[in-house]
Amino acid sequence: MRSGKNHIYILGSGAIGKALAVFLRISGQKVTLIRGSVNDGSVKTERIRVEMQDGTVSEADIEIRTLDTLPEIDGIIVLANKSFGNQQLAVSLKGKTGNSPIVLLQNGLGVEQPFVEQEFSELYRCVLFVTSQAVDDLTVRFKPVGISPIGIEQGSYDHLEHIVKQLHTPEFSFKSEANMQHIIWKKAIANCVFNSVCPLLEADNGIFHRNARALEIARRIIAECVTIAKIKNVLLEPIEVEESLLLISKSSDGQLISTLQDIRKGRRTEIDTLNFEIVRIAESLNISEAVRETKLLGELTKIKSETGALH
Numbered sequence: 001m002r003s004g005k006n007h008i009y010i011l012g013s014g015a016i017g018k019a020l021a022v023f024l025r026i027s028g029q030k031v032t033l034i035r036g037s038v039n040d041g042s043v044k045t046e047r048i049r050v051e052m053q054d055g056t057v058s059e060a061d062i063e064i065r066t067l068d069t070l071p072e073i074d075g076i077i078v079l080a081n082k083s084f085g086n087q088q089l090a091v092s093l094k095g096k097t098g099n100s101p102i103v104l105l106q107n108g109l110g111v112e113q114p115f116v117e118q119e120f121s122e123l124y125r126c127v128l129f130v131t132s133q134a135v136d137d138l139t140v141r142f143k144p145v146g147i148s149p150i151g152i153e154q155g156s157y158d159h160l161e162h163i164v165k166q167l168h169t170p171e172f173s174f175k176s177e178a179n180m181q182h183i184i185w186k187k188a189i190a191n192c193v194f195n196s197v198c199p200l201l202e203a204d205n206g207i208f209h210r211n212a213r214a215l216e217i218a219r220r221i222i223a224e225c226v227t228i229a230k231i232k233n234v235l236l237e238p239i240e241v242e243e244s245l246l247l248i249s250k251s252s253d254g255q256l257i258s259t260l261q262d263i264r265k266g267r268r269t270e271i272d273t274l275n276f277e278i279v280r281i282a283e284s285l286n287i288s289e290a291v292r293e294t295k296l297l298g299e300l301t302k303i304k305s306e307t308g309a310l311h
Contacts, residue, residue, distance in 0.1 A: 006166060006277045009073050010079030012036050013064060015132035015258075017103060019142040020032040020080065022050045023169040025060035032063045036081040036089065038067040049139040050171075058171070067092060076101045076166055083111040083273045090114035094174070101155060101163055105148075108273030109188045109281075112153050123153040124163060125180055127187045129248075130172060131205065131255040145251040151180030185234045190224040192274045193218045195259040198298035199269075199304060202260070206253035209246050217293075218245060224291045225278050231285060259301065269305045271298055 008024055010017045010033045021033045035042075043065050050058045073096050081089065083106045092101075101122035104112055115123050129146035150167075152160055160176050168174045177183060194205060197217055201207060207214045222241045229236050259269045275298030282291045 006030065007032070007075030007220050008078060008166065009034055009070075009075055010078045010080055011067070012079060013078065013251070014082075015134045015140040015142075015261075016128065016130070017078075017080035018048050018062070018140050019050050019130075019132045020078065020105075020167075020172050020240050021062045022048050022058050022060045024167070025062060025174045026058055030075075032065055034070070035064060035066050036085060037065050041068055042066055043069055046138060049247045051139065051141045052171070053136065053141075053143050060121075069298065070096065073097050074100055076100065076163055078105055078167070079103065080105045082106075082268065083108050083270050084268060086111055086114045090118040090120070093120075100161055103150060103163060103167070104153075106270075106273075107187055107191050108270060109184065109277040112274055116153070120154070122155045122159060123148050124155055124160060125153050125184065126150045126174070127183050131252045133256055133261060141255075142171070143252060143255060144171065144173065145248055147175045149175055149177030149180065149183055151177045151183075152179075160212055165180075181234055182236070185229045185232075186236055186241055186244055188274060188277075189222055189229070189236070190248060191240050192225055192278060192294060192298075193221050193245060194248070194257045195269070195271060195274050196221075196301045198257045199260040199301050203277065204253065205255050205257055206249050208249040215246075218242070221294050221297065222292045228278055228282050228285070228287075231287075232281065259305075263305045270299065271301050271305070274298070275301070 007030045009032050010021050013033050013035045024031045045061050045063050048062050048213045077100055099121050101127055102120055103124045105126045107128055126148055129148045130144050132142045133141050134140050150164055161227055164174050164176050208218050222238050226236050226238050262269045275294050279291055279295045282288050
């Protein structure tokens, strides 16, 4: 790693990026928040507020820049942007980062592939076990569900341990993980459920532990996706995915899944790296019929996102 390894750059100024920036800044880290979708040359400092479920409030002044103001990025680069932007972002970052590590704080399948193709030398994958929801432009409501694991896509164990140490805070906690593919698939399958069923029902994450019919739909999607995972040599049992889904559901009662938030604000969703990535894999294996309901819910969610929300 290079000399700026303790400077943390968070690319993506949404609810996750803002919460992480505040907690890191309070812990004494040097943090810059980068707006991933705008290149207007702006540099500013804003006071960002994070509200916890127990009423605790954390605030910090955060430097916010656009990517075009940084000819070089020397430090830990955390991607908290929407995964559909990864293809363009991998191209934009090429040549700016040297051997600085890139950590993807993105759920879904295949989100790291654009960076693998661009041959980034230090690449790490995280699976998020937190929920964060924007209240207004400078305030987010944050809730931890568990410790978010980070594993190696390309890199070294020593660097992974350093990254975890730098990113970890009591409020937004991380740990190193050796078996990331198992966790990536388990969370991605749960998210195939949350990010399609919740938007279609206009429901919060708690719907699955409160409503037996919603849970039955979840079980059917889980069963389809687990079949594909096993063919890809990721051995999961439906019950362990269901238990994870219910844990998240109970822990985030009242929280809205990111796809529903995006639809209500007229923004593009990440359904392509969830339901449609499962469908793409199934089609490549010539077993597309095995994921009929997963595909249908994905298609309905995409139609809803393209035609506008009801609220």
